[in-house]
Amino acid sequence: MNEQLQPLKKPARVGKAGRSGTQDDIVYAHIFEAILEQRLAPGTKLSEEALGEIFGVSRTIIRRALSRLAHESVVLLRPNRGAVVASPTVEEARQVFFSRRMVERAITELAVQHATAEQLNELRQMVREERDSFSRGDRGAGIRLSGEFHLKLAEAAGNAPLVSFQRSLVSQTSLIIAQYESGTRSHCSYDEHMQLIDAIEARDAQQAVSLMMHHMDHIDSKLNLDEESASDDLHAVFSHLLKKPKVSVKG
Numbered sequence: 157m158n159e160q161l162q163p164l165k166k167p168a169r170v171g172k173a174g175r176s177g178t179q180d181d182i183v184y185a186h187i188f189e190a191i192l193e194q195r196l197a198p199g200t201k202l203s204e205e206a207l208g209e210i211f212g213v214s215r216t217i218i219r220r221a222l223s224r225l226a227h228e229s230v231v232l233l234r235p236n237r238g239a240v241v242a243s244p245t246v247e248e249a250r251q252v253f254f255s256r257r258m259v260e261r262a263i264t265e266l267a268v269q270h271a272t273a274e275q276l277n278e279l280r281q282m283v284r285e286e287r288d289s290f291s292r293g294d295r296g297a298g299i300r301l302s303g304e305f306h307l308k309l310a311e312a313a314g315n316a317p318l319v320s321f322q323r324s325l326v327s328q329t330s331l332i333i334a335q336y337e338s339g340t341r342s343h344c345s346y347d348e349h350m351q352l353i354d355a356i357e358a359r360d361a362q363q364a365v366s367l368m369m370h371h372m373d374h375i376d377s378k379l380n381l382d383e384e385s386a387s388d389d390l391h392a393v394f395s396h397l398l399k400k401p402k403v404s405v406k407g
């Protein structure tokens with residue numbers, strides 16, 4: 157069971173996790189990747205003992221990785237009950253999407269100003285890999301690359317706090333999609349990603365922002381966050397009964 161801790165297949169891709177590569181970075185990156193790929197279901201218990209065994213590291217290292225994920229709001233640390241993968245409520249999901257739109261807008265505007273030719277090439281290469289992953293049926297990799305495209309774009313914007321917000325928002329978006337998407341799980345459109353890169357390369361801020369907002373609308377529209385969604389609000393669930401005075405809900 158205690159296999160050696162392997163670095164991620166493509167460690168240099170996403171932010172700090174791959175680059176530094178201490179043990180807790182690697183554990184963090186594996187869990188982050190599983191969340192991005194929507195392989196780890198919202199609400200899953202993250203037992204320190206089980207993870208320690210799987211990764212062959214101490215519980216202290218697992219705790220460090222989990223605490224970083226908690227900081228990004230994708231893991232909840234519950235006192236005395238251990239960690240779980242977050243399962244955002246409808247209201248939390250709405251808040252994440254609202255913030256994501258703000259952050260994506262700012263990132264797009266800054267990327268139009270600051271993205272270098274090299275960064276644009278890397279982004280294009282990433283979108284090609286994303287398309288290839290889907291066409292060979294590797295959905296997990298495709299979905300992960302979709303998310304990583306948005307992280308890479310944040311890096312191209314050249315603003316460190318935005319990169320950090322974006323990491324949290326992109327991984328939370330993956331959890332929300334895993335939890336609320338109706339029908340088959342979908343993903344970003346790589347055609348839309350390509351069009352975005354074209355507009356950024358043309359330094360056309362208005363067009364780039366408009367494409368990005370359109371792209372966000374598409375992600376929103378695939379989710380089932382409207383009134384038909386399951387709810388944890390008892391009054392909302394039974395509102396049809398409450399409207400009728402004859403039905404008593406007291407008992």
Ligand SMILES: [Zn+2]
Nearest residue numbers: 302344345371
């Ligand atoms: Zn996208």
